[in-house]
Amino acid sequence: MADILLRDGYIITMDAQRRVFKLGSVAIEGDRISAVGKEVRERADVVIDASGKAVLPGTINAHTHLSMTLLRGVADDMPLMEWLENKIWPIERNLKGQDCYAGAMLGCLEMIKSGTTCFADQYFFMKDVANAVEEAGIRGVLSYGIIERDDPERRKSELQAGEKLVKECHGTANGRILTMFGPHASYTCSPECLMQVKELAKKYKVGIHTHISESQDEVERVTKKYGRRPVEHLDAIGFLGPEVLAAHCVWLTEQEISILRERGVKPVHSPVSNMKTASGVAPVPEMLAAGIPVALGTDGAASNNALDMFNEMKFAALLNKVHKLDPTAVPAQAVLEMATINGAIALGLQDEIGSLEVGKKADVLLVDLKKPHFVPLYNVVSHLVYNAVGSDVDTVIVDGEVVMREREVLTVDEDKVLEEAQKASGGLLACWEAIR
DSSP: OEEEEEEEEEEEOOSTTOOEEEEEEEEEETTEEEEEESOOOOOEEEEEEOTTEEEEEOEEEEEEOGGGGGGTTTSOSOOHHHIIIIIIHHHHTTOOHHHHHHHHHHHHHHHHHTTEEEEEEEESSHHHHHHHHHHHTOEEEEEEEEOOTTOHHHHHHHHHHHHHHHHHHTTBTTTTEEEEEEEOBTTTSOHHHHHHHHHHHHHHTOEEEEEESOSHHHHHHHHHHHSSOHHHHHHHTTOOSTTEEEEEOOSOOHHHHHHHHHHTOEEEEOHHHHHHTTOOOOOHHHHHHTTOOOEEOOOOTTTTSOOOHHHHHHHHHHHHHHHHTOTTSSOHHHHHHHHTHHHHHHTTOTTTSSSOOTTSBOOEEEEEOOSGGGOSOSOHHHHHHHTOOGGGEEEEEETTEEEEETTEESSSOHHHHHHHHHHHHHHHHHHHHHHO
């Protein structure tokens, strides 16, 4: 007997055959899927009527900075480096653990309500972020953002902070919280720092979350300092490998795409952030054509300004179409893969999440299709990418637990989360205003 049965829904499995069942069911026992398909006859303690709803794997936000929800709208319409150096980094110097906790709770709430069940995060005070993730009931792959700037003493303390997070949090919350090392980028971390990160990641058998070639300015800085473009530089020092989660990857040459493929690096496309900061258009069609499983992420809410993966899917599909003047450049099916199974591959979790298959973790969404913008329903995958928004998500299940049912979040007090986040943001900005 199952614990939960999602009955008579439009099942989008995202399995190897990309099977879709127009009228199917999903059974869940404990934290795993026990049956998927048309002929699921199991009884269950909890039966959820999925008729008129799409049932699909939870979306995976493969690159964000969760607590930056507190900086949403603080610094808009600015070039990336000016945005970072003149606004974001100065404000962040005043961050405290309770701020990051409040911002992370807000981010978890926003992700639950828009259908994200797993995310990869790189930021600060990550133990506080982990506490929020555990309380909210979703899945997080967390890394401390290492910014060392060629300072040996700072390198030591930053690496210690990254290692401390891995030691304390990896595998906690019943396995929902995993960790990585998080060197910010090749222009904020020296080769010595990056290679020490590489060794630590190998020691603890975890991944590495970093930024690569996000902007032209970054490429110029790295090239001027090291004589090579970022991907070439990182390859030359031996940093790249299948454990590397590479956010953005906007400014790539054909040779660099080949290097990423050969080294097994996992790029993450963040189209909304890249557009908002005018950073450029990532060569997603070229990477996909090369066989690279590109994932999808929102980046932080300060540069997006939301964490809605359905919104991100639509822009991922549209951006390269207009850039290439080719409506076939990134089709809807490829984008849904980026947001689900490719995200799982990027995090090394493809055997656990990313598709609805027997034995996998029960991370599942129900999207309400009984709305005007879904009618008529010709192609459910196309509609999920081009029509859906986060507020269409009706029910969210993570690790076999219902965390939202019919738009009601069951794990956190929404009003309290909103109030505490507003208070934390106000205090953070007041500190910045007082000292600048």
